[in-house]
Amino acid sequence: MSTQSKALIVVVLLAAIGGGLALWYAHRDPAKPRAMVPTTGEVVIASVGDILLADAATPILKEHGYMYPFASVQSLYANADLLMGNLEGPITEHGTPYAPDKDYSYKQPPEVARALREAGFGALALGNNHALDYGPVGLDDTIGALRAAGVATFGAGSEEAAARRGVVIVAKGVRIGLLSYLEPYQTYERRGWYAAPDRPGVARLDINSVRADIARLRSEADIIIVHTHFGENYRNVTEYQRRIARQIIDAGADVVNGHHPHVAQGLDVYRGKPILYSLGNFTFGTPGRFGKDTQGYGYIARYRIDTSSRSLNAIDLDLIATNNDMVGFQPFLVGMREAQLVWAGIEIGFNARVTWNGSTATLSVEN
Secondary structure (H helix, E strand, C coil), X not given: CCHHHHHCCCEEECCCCCCXXXXXXXXXXXXXXXXXXXXXXXXXXXXXXEEECCHHHHHHHHHHCCCHHHCCCHHHCCCCXXXXXXXXXXXXXXXXXXXXXXXXXXXXXXXXXXXXXXXCCCEEECCCCCCCCCXXXXXXXXXXXXXXXXXXXXXXXXXHHHHHCCEEEEECCEEEEEEEEECCCHHHHHXXXXXXXXXXXXXXXXXXXXXXXXXHHHCCCCEEEEEEECCCCCCCCCHHHHHHHHXXXXXXXXXXXXXXXXXXXXXXXXXXXXXXXXXXXXXECCCCCCECCXXXXXXXXXXXXXXXXXXXXXXXXEEEECCHHHHCCCCEEECHHHHHHHHXXXXXXXXXXXXXXXXXXXXXXXX
């Protein structure tokens, strides 16, 4: 889809968020996104949602290259000290799906690792329901390819200790600890998706494990961000998400950074700590299953950390359009009016409130 075509898109959303509120989907923000410039004395950690450079997007990626999906949004995080996201699919040439009965098994070609690094990614969460789509071989290939490209991984490994180990990245003297977990879904329990002492896999979201991992990592990190792959696809926030996210904050996390539902979900602030239930998709190469109640939005979060106090000050949030029927596998920043309408719905029922600078919403955090 061309830039000109995208600029003409106007779709009516009949969103029932917060009860019967109709939202009008505006075209993309006509202004080119300006590069984010960190304030002196701040570390900026940019975070995006689900990433898959494969599946239905493959013909476009082969024609235009694997940097194509990032073209319209890269300036939003270009100057961040760290860019992280959730990688939903192994990077492997292994040919056999691990679970033949699984509805969706994804894999990505080796050039994806280099493209992700070129796009700016420094760390990728693997604690999700696609990390083992091509089995332990595919998982090992993924970790090896990303590490060779200079991208750290966390949330999956050759055994439980490796999956739960996390990673610490230092930016401007601030130590950022990252952990990643997959909700304990029965189907993935049955398929042996979760790492064990003698089995490769992903880290299981168990509050006792999370508590132990945070306590261990706290001596090495000033800020701990926990990636949670939880909730239900194309649904609103579940009670489980609310409960476990608060337990993770009680366990000592500074941020809960959620993904999995493929749609943007609400924000919360608990004990002065932010919970982002779902950042939605970033660039995800499937058609998706969007509808009037499950619109194709995600957001890019920029965590702003004070270098002196080593504490989180605020989060900047930019809403992006992600429905590939509309964006053609190239997400873009939405305009201010549209963003404000959507966020008004997303915020309903949560403790978080935001202020505005153009189309960017800022969530203040009290320390």
